[in-house]
Ligand SMILES: Nc1ncnc2c1ncn2[C@@H]1O[C@H](COP(=O)(O)OP(=O)(O)OP(=O)(O)O)[C@@H](O)[C@H]1O
């Protein structure tokens with residue numbers, strides 16, 4: 301086990317060093333101006349600057365707050381509606397076509413309306429995150445409710461667990477292994493669109509950090525921002541994975557829709 | 560009569576339009592406090608019969624009456640215990656046992672008290688904070704028993720509750736179920752296809768045959784409890800059941816349908 305972790309870490313370190321090495325070599329050929337492709341050292345210094353002047357923490361904090369607001373509201377509303385539509389197939393038959401049409405639309409496409417409806421500030425980015433996270437949660441909940449093992453429903457009938465308790469005590473947790481899959485997917489897509497949202501309408505946050513760096517022609521800071529976004533996204537993903545592992549262990553189930 | 564089953568049939572319409580008769584014209588009367596085993600090979604309609612007594616399924620014809628009342632839906636007076644236990648994996652042992660109490664007893668502390676009493680009854684006090692996945696199959700079945708008994712039902716319906724357990728655990732659980740039955744005086748209808756298990760547990764063994772599912776005969780087991788699996792009387796009844804299924808002739812120590 302420990303050996304496995306050690307080996308994994310080694311692979312990650314080698315892989316990243318390789319990437320940085322190739323990057324450094326390309327820079328050393330001198331074929332690209334520093335403003336087009338800053339060197340790893342410069343970007344590292346840029347990250348150092350962002351950390352030491354405190355702007356990283358403040359931008360990251362703003363982004364995370366928006367992210368949390370959008371993601372959690374999308375999760376709660378997505379699950380509630382998913383439970384409803386999963387239980388009442390006749391309603392879902394009417395809703396499903398609408399969702400199928402709206403889902404492929406990038407949240408960014410809504411931006412003009414979002415600005416008209418919600419103005420500027422934090423809200424547009426939150427709405428974009430909400431849209432990005434909402435569909436995966438909704439769809440996985442609807443399909444998860446349908447896959448609930450009939451034995452749990454029998455147990456609920458037998459012990460006289462009635463609606464609405466039945467929904468929250470039996471159906472939601474029984475469907476949760478399937479819903480977890482959607483929550484995980486939503487997390488990834490919400491993070492992607494957080495940055496996009498902050499690039500078009502915000503005056504703070506990681507996305508804004510990149511736009512701001514570009515406007516002041518600091519390509520090293522642009523790349524620094526990209527790296528920080530990637531790393532934070534990765535950490536978030538690991539965090540949810542950790543939560544999932546805890547639940548899997550305790551419940552003795554495998555999350556991710558049993559696929 | 561306590562439980563009265565009359566002319567009970569169940570027909571399933573299959574996807575290809577054909578009909579399959581799972582159970583045909585079953586008549587059976589059961590007294591309060593009896594331990595009944597439904598015994599028979601796979602597909603003879605044991606689960607179908609049990610599900611209709613539970614109220615999970617509706618008969619095609621005929622009826623099940625309990626204390627003169629028609630069974631048409633499930634009730635906390637009749638709790639079913641399934642082969643795969645039907646525990647809720649997201650709840651701890653004690654929360655599982657509390658499930659049926661939540662509608663009946665609003666007071667949280669009282670509920671916890673009752674749940675812990677029944678967990679003690681099945682000997683799992685040390686595991687009340689565990690989740691089902693952290694327990695062995697036998698322990699999970701004990702939790703299911705505690706959960707069923709906690710709502711104080713009159714009837715326990717068990718569908719091959721020990722089918723997934725190894726032979727040793729299985730025998731322990733048979734004794735445990737007998738002990739609980741003697742102590743709590745429930746009426747138990749117990750599905751199995753293990754002849755020895757039926758002879759060990761039942762007051763009466765209802766022997767069923769498939770194609771279509773029917774009651775072939777009913778055998779009384781007038782042995783005193785706790786029964787000795789090696790006594791001549793025990794073996795005699797086991798042979799009688801064995802002969803009833805026309806399986807006689809082979810000499811095995813374990814008879815399994
Ligand atoms: N939902 C269903 N749809 C169609 N046929 C069914 C259904 N349930 C049961 N049957 C059929 O009814 C017959 C009796 O089934 P049942 O499950 O009651 O048997 P059983 O005695 O419990 O068998 P086992 O020991 O394998 O559990 C079988 O032939 C089965 O195929």
Ligand SMILES: [Mg+2]
Nearest residue numbers: 605606607718
């Ligand atoms: Mg069965």
